[in-house]
Amino acid sequence: MSASPTFSIIVPTRGRLDGLRRLLASFRATTKDINRIEVVLVMDEDDDATIRFEYAGVPLKRVIVRPGLSMGSLNMAGYEVASGRYIMLLNDDVIVRTPAWDEGILAAFRSAADEIVLVHVNDKIFEDRLCTFPFLSKTYCEVAGGICPKDYIRYRIDDHIYNVFNLLSVLGRTRILYLPDVVFEHTNYVLTATGHVEYRPDPVIHEKDTKTFDSLLPQRKEIAVRLAGIIDQHLQSNVANLRKALLDPVMDSVALRLPEYSRIWSDNTSLSSENTRVTIGIVSANLRCDHARLCIDRVKKHTRNFDLIVLDNNRGPNFNHSREINRIISICKTDYLILMDDDVFVEPGWLDGMLRCIDLSVGVVTPLHKDSSGKLSYAGVVMRPDYSGHHTHCLDAPESGSPIQTLCSAITLIDLGKCGHLHFDETYNKYFLDIDFGLRVWEAGFSVVCSPYTIVTHLGGATVQQGGDLSKVLFEQQRQNFVRAWIKTKRYTKLEREVWGKVPAIQTILGVPSELDSLLIRNPAEGVDDFRRRAQAFFVRLRHYPVLLDYSRQRICDSIGGERPTVDESELGHLGLLLDICDTAIFIRPNCDDLALSHPEPKLVQATRRALRILRGGLQMLQHEQKRFGSWKPALLPVSYVTLKRLIISLWGHETFDRLETKWRAMRIRTPDRRLALQVPQFFLAVLFKALTSTIRRTGDPPLS
Numbered sequence: 001m002s003a004s005p006t007f008s009i010i011v012p013t014r015g016r017l018d019g020l021r022r023l024l025a026s027f028r029a030t031t032k033d034i035n036r037i038e039v040v041l042v043m044d045e046d047d048d049a050t051i052r053f054e055y056a057g058v059p060l061k062r063v064i065v066r067p068g069l070s071m072g073s074l075n076m077a078g079y080e081v082a083s084g085r086y087i088m089l090l091n092d093d094v095i096v097r098t099p100a101w102d103e104g105i106l107a108a109f110r111s112a113a114d115e116i117v118l119v120h121v122n123d124k125i126f127e128d129r130l131c132t133f134p135f136l137s138k139t140y141c142e143v144a145g146g147i148c149p150k151d152y153i154r155y156r157i158d159d160h161i162y163n164v165f166n167l168l169s170v171l172g173r174t175r176i177l178y179l180p181d182v183v184f185e186h187t188n189y190v191l192t193a194t195g196h197v198e199y200r201p202d203p204v205i206h207e208k209d210t211k212t213f214d215s216l217l218p219q220r221k222e223i224a225v226r227l228a229g230i231i232d233q234h235l236q237s238n239v240a241n242l243r244k245a246l247l248d249p250v251m252d253s254v255a256l257r258l259p260e261y262s263r264i265w266s267d268n269t270s271l272s273s274e275n276t277r278v279t280i281g282i283v284s285a286n287l288r289c290d291h292a293r294l295c296i297d298r299v300k301k302h303t304r305n306f307d308l309i310v311l312d313n314n315r316g317p318n319f320n321h322s323r324e325i326n327r328i329i330s331i332c333k334t335d336y337l338i339l340m341d342d343d344v345f346v347e348p349g350w351l352d353g354m355l356r357c358i359d360l361s362v363g364v365v366t367p368l369h370k371d372s373s374g375k376l377s378y379a380g381v382v383m384r385p386d387y388s389g390h391h392t393h394c395l396d397a398p399e400s401g402s403p404i405q406t407l408c409s410a411i412t413l414i415d416l417g418k419c420g421h422l423h424f425d426e427t428y429n430k431y432f433l434d435i436d437f438g439l440r441v442w443e444a445g446f447s448v449v450c451s452p453y454t455i456v457t458h459l460g461g462a463t464v465q466q467g468g469d470l471s472k473v474l475f476e477q478q479r480q481n482f483v484r485a486w487i488k489t490k491r492y493t494k495l496e497r498e499v500w501g502k503v504p505a506i507q508t509i510l511g512v513p514s515e516l517d518s519l520l521i522r523n524p525a526e527g528v529d530d531f532r533r534r535a536q537a538f539f540v541r542l543r544h545y546p547v548l549l550d551y552s553r554q555r556i557c558d559s560i561g562g563e564r565p566t567v568d569e570s571e572l573g574h575l576g577l578l579l580d581i582c583d584t585a586i587f588i589r590p591n592c593d594d595l596a597l598s599h600p601e602p603k604l605v606q607a608t609r610r611a612l613r614i615l616r617g618g619l620q621m622l623q624h625e626q627k628r629f630g631s632w633k634p635a636l637l638p639v640s641y642v643t644l645k646r647l648i649i650s651l652w653g654h655e656t657f658d659r660l661e662t663k664w665r666a667m668r669i670r671t672p673d674r675r676l677a678l679q680v681p682q683f684f685l686a687v688l689f690k691a692l693t694s695t696i697r698r699t700g701d702p703p704l705s
Helices: 017-030 071-081 101-110 138-144 157-170 203-215 217-247 290-302 321-331 350-355 433-443 469-487 491-498 504-510 512-520 528-542 546-560 573-587 603-629 633-652 654-670 674-699
Strands: 007-012 037-044 060-065 086-089 094-096 118-122 134-137 176-186 278-284 306-312 336-341 362-370 376-378 381-383 391-393 411-415 447-458
Touching (some): 007 017, 017 094, 037 071, 060 071, 071 157, 086 138, 118 157, 134 138, 134 157, 138 217, 157 176, 157 203, 157 217, 203 217, 290 306, 290 336, 306 321, 321 336, 336 350, 350 447, 381 433, 381 546, 433 447, 504 512, 512 528, 512 546, 512 573, 633 654
Parallel strands (some): 007 037, 007 086, 037 060, 278 306, 278 336, 362 447
Antiparallel strands (some): 086 134, 118 134, 336 411, 362 411
8 A cells, every 4th residue: 555645535334345345346446556545434333344344455444433423424534534635435335437547537636736626427327417426635625624514414415515616616716527437336326217317315314414505505605715715826826937937038137228118107197098008808708799899890990009808708608707807907918907898889089088087096987878879878876875785877977077986897997006906806797896896996095987078889788688587686696795795794884984975976975865854854844835946956966866766766655655645735745745756857868957847747648758768678679689699589579578567567567567477377378379479469568558548548647656
C-alpha cells in the first residue's frame, strides 16, 4: 500500500460480506494502479463477521464505531481517517465496471487547478440526473467542514453535495463533471412494470432526511460562496502571473515616457471624445439578430476614440448578465467604460453628452431613453417608498445633469477610477443588478447622474420578454434578494438618511410619504378649495413618477378601507376627492403638460385610453416575437392571451378574469379538440364586448375596479 494514496473510498458496511467481496473484486479487476486507492471500511463494533473480514489485493483501512450511528456519522468517521487527496462516498452494493476508472477520475480532477470539482460517475440508475456516489477533493471537504453533515440518517447526502455545486453554478462557476463512461453500477434497485430500474428508499426515513436537507440550505449557500471565493483566488493569481509576464520584457525605463500614458486634468477641463478614450462593452445573446447588428453599426457610425468589447452569449445556458458585465470591467484598459445592451441605439454626439456630466463627485452617468415610437421612457429609476424594492422609471427629463436614486444598466458610463472596485453582484442575473449597483455607487461616496444631453433608443425586453411568466418569476426572486440585502439590513434607510437627505433633487422624492400623510389626515380648518388646490399641486409634481402615483393611490385606498366615499361625505369625503385627483393624474400622459387636473377625463375615456395602450402594446409584442421567430404564428396565441388578460384585468379586475378563465378551461375539457385553442381570442373578445356594452348601457361608464 502506498504511504499516500490518491483516492480514499469510504464504504460503510454491515453484515453484507458477499456484496463487499464483490465490490472489492471489481476494484481489483478494474483499477489501473491499485496502490492509488484505499478502501475505508466503516463497521459496527458488534459486527464480528465484518470485523474479521479479509480481502487480499486491495488496500483496506478499518474504522470501528458504536452501533446505530447515522449514515452521515458513518461517512464522517471514514473521512476522519482517510488519507487520500480525493474522497468518494460509496455503498457496498456497487460493482465497478470501467477498466482504468482511476485514470479517468484523476484526469477530471486535474481539469481544475483549484480542485473545486464534483466528479460524478454513472450509477446506471440516476445517471446524469443525480450524483449518487460523489467524488470530492480534500480541498472541498476542508471548506465544507467535512465530507457531509452527520445529521442525515440514511438519505439525501448525495442531494446535499450535489446542491452545493448547483448553487455554485448559480454563482457562475459550473464545476460538476459527469463521466458517463465511468460506471459504478448500483445494484440496489427494482424493476418496474415497464422494465425500467428504479431506486426505492424507505419513505419514513426519507421524509425525515428531506426535512434535514431543506433546513440545511443556508449552510449550503455559505459553502458555495466560500468555494466561489477559492476559485476566484486561483483565477486572480493567474492574472497576476500574466501581468508579471507582460512586464518582464521591459528593460528601458526612460522609453516608457510616452504621452499616451498620461492625460491632462484640471478644474477647467471638460471631458469629451476628443480628449478621453473610452471602452464600450456590449453584451449580446445573439450578434446575428437585427437589433444587435444595428446597435453596433450605430456605435461605430456615431462614436470615435473608443475600444469595443462585444460578449456574445449565443443564447447559451446559465447566462448571467452581471457576470458578463464583470468580465468586461475586468479587462477594460481605459478610465471610462460604457456598458451597453444590444437593444440600445445611439445618435450623433451621444458619448460627449454623457462625458459632459462627469465631475469630481460623479461616479456613474446614465442617459435619457426613448422607446421605438420616440416617446421618453426613462430619465432615471425611482424606488417605491414602501421599501418593497418595486420601482419604475422617472419620465421627466431634467434640464441639466441631475442626481437620481439609481439606474437602468441598458447603457451606463462608469468612471472606473472611482467605481472600478464596485463589480455587479452576480446573485442578480437579470433584474436588480443595476438597482443594486447604483445604490452601491452612492454608498461608496459618489453620485449617480442622469444626463439630458444624450438620448438613446432602448427597445427593452429583447432577451427576456417583459411581462412573460419567466420574467415575472425572475423578477420576484431577485426582488426578494434585494429586500434581504438592502432593506432588512437597514443599508437602504441609512442611504436615505445620510446621503440622499443632502441631495435636493432626491429630497423631493423622499418627502412624498410625509406630504401624502398631511393630505390623508385633513386639517378641519382648511377649506375644501384650499385642500383641492394643495392636493392637485401634489399630484402635478408626481405625474412623471408612476411608482409614486401608484404608491399614493394604494395609501389612499388603504385609508378608505371599504367602499369609495363620495366627495361630500363629512368623514372620508376628502379621501374620495384625493382618489379622484390621483386617478386623473395617473391617466394624464407625462408629456402633455397642457392637460389641467381640474378637468378630469370621463371614466369611459380613461378606460378607452387604457384599452388602446394595452392593445398597442400587444401589437408591439407580436411584432417583436415575429422578428424573433421569423413568423407571427408561434406568437399569436400567447400574445393574444397576455393582451386580453391585461385588458380584462384593467377594466374589471383579477376576479373577473379568473371567472372567464375558469369558463374557458371548462369548455376546453368538454371539447378536447386542439383546434379549440384557436378560438381563445374570439372567446375572450366576445365575452369582453358583451360585458362592456351591457355595463355601459346600465351605468354609462365601465367600472374601474
